[in-house]
Amino acid sequence: MFITLKPHKPHYENVPFEIPSSWEWTTINTISKSILYGVSESAKTNGKYRLLRITDIQNNSVQWDSVPYTDFDENKAKSYLLSDGDILFARTGATVGKSYLVQGLTEEAIYASYLIRVQTYDAVLPQYVKFYFESGYYWEQIEQGSVGVGQPNVNGTILGNLHVPIPPIHEQFRIVSELSKWMGIIDIIEMGKTDLQTIIKQVKSKILDLAIQGKLVAQDPSDEPASELLKRINPKAEFACDNGHYTQLPDGWTIAPMQILCSLIDGDKQNGIERVNLDVKYLRGERDAKTLTSGKYVATKSLLILVDGENSGEVFRTPIEGYQGSTFKQLFINENMNSRYVLQVINLHRRILRENKVGSAIPHLNKKLFKAIEVPIPPYKEQQRIVETINKVFMSLDLIMESL
Structure with missing residues (x-):
């Protein structure tokens, strides 16, 4: 069955946009x-x-x-x-x-x-x-x-x-043929884009892996050994230079569990002061968070680690002060460590933390596993060089990602 279309009127009222006279x-x-x-x-x-x-x-x-x-x-x-x-x-x-x-x-x-x-x-x-x-x-x-x-x-x-x-029907055929050709090309580009995005993620992971093995930047024998750094953090603790996961680390490196280097805590309780309730939605840019008059206070630029939900282990730096949401713990990194180096180590272990999350209805960060993460620790100055190198390489990779 064919339908009969009325003759085209190029300037009738409420036309969404102009079309050819045969349409x-x-x-x-x-x-x-x-x-x-x-x-x-x-x-x-x-x-x-x-x-x-x-x-x-x-x-x-x-x-x-x-x-x-x-x-x-x-x-x-x-x-x-x-x-x-x-x-x-x-x-x-x-x-x-x-x-x-x-x-x-x-x-x-x-x-x-x-x-x-x-x-x-x-x-x-x-x-x-x-x-x-x-x-x-x-x-x-x-x-x-x-x-x-x-x-x-x-x-x-x-x-x-x-x-x-x-x-007209013949033009429909031509349009479908032309669009199908271009959509096929676009699909190939999209597939290549997805493959390249996957490769970039793998490259980032490999760079972090090389960093914590001491293979990313050159060693400087004049750097203070990491063992001296750790003595300032905990004079009584004993630290290893190698273990089953990180063998043959460079001279001057050592290994310590994450709980020695940082801690997960709640903020101090405050009452009678109206502040924003910091939660994951607010920190990700959805500015509809409510305000509270009491809660666990968090200062501006504090590090918060997500402990509830599918993205457990993700770390944020809060842009404002407020009260700590229940989905977070504050992450404190010892001042003797380069905080950006520790954050890169956490990032490298996020997949393991996600796969071993605990909880039924709402998954939770496995805090015991988090505290037990074995962190390879280079001298402080090398931590700085590693972070600078990672930032430089990641910036180039991110530019590629943005251009896709």
Whole structure:
């Protein structure tokens, strides 16, 4: 079935933007022979039909082998069976507005209730509409039309009323062909970008690893040995020069547990003074934190280490004074150590700290493991040289990351 489009009027009112004279402004309703909600069915291990859900659609693709099944009424299923060229639209949740073009189906499948299916008339290529569903103008309309606070959604009526510019069918073919070519090139670039980002992360980790083995910068025999530095921190403590993890460290280096070098504490209790409640959201830039009149005081530029949540072990320096949130401990590094060197050692161990976090509903930093981290300690002046070298190399790597 073909649709008939009205002749184009280049200057009618409320036109979103000018289009060529052979094109036509219309709506999703006008170009669609069907806009239909999915079915409310339970997913099963076995069944007659695959049941495609929002969560099965990731990055414009579906791993059909992992899509569950359902046993839906055969008489009703015909209305919901998916075909190549169908466009599925997420109508609620975090992915509201995302779409998926069905292609290459190998078995019968229906779709779940949080999806809306759009089937276009023959005069409109579904591939063209799918590209439209990726455009900035489309997303502007979705943002304006979405309703709900806790759970934004876009219903079938809103979807159907979206404005869409439609070119002649032959031009649709040309547009789809050209966009497909460029999108393929962009995908290759994105893959290369992702690979390069992974390599840069690995390089940073390797640099830190070399640093704590004494292989990053040259040694200076005139530097005061680290053993003398540690005597000032704890005169009674005994320290090793090598162990099972760090063998053959350079002369002048030693090893000590993290608990000798730094401590995790709470701030001093204060009452009657209104201060910002410092929490992870505030420190990451979301300036909607509430104020309190009592709590554990934290001074400006204090080091705080995240002890709750998936990012346990991450360290922040607070930009303002305030009361310490429950998700943090203050991190105090002994003044005899270069604090930036210690922070790099913590950063190197973050993966281990995350993998060994404790807690059920909310993971917590494993403080016992943190305190037991064995820190290779170079002379103080070498700590400075290591940090300066790391900063210089990381700055270059970060410039590459920013340019991607």
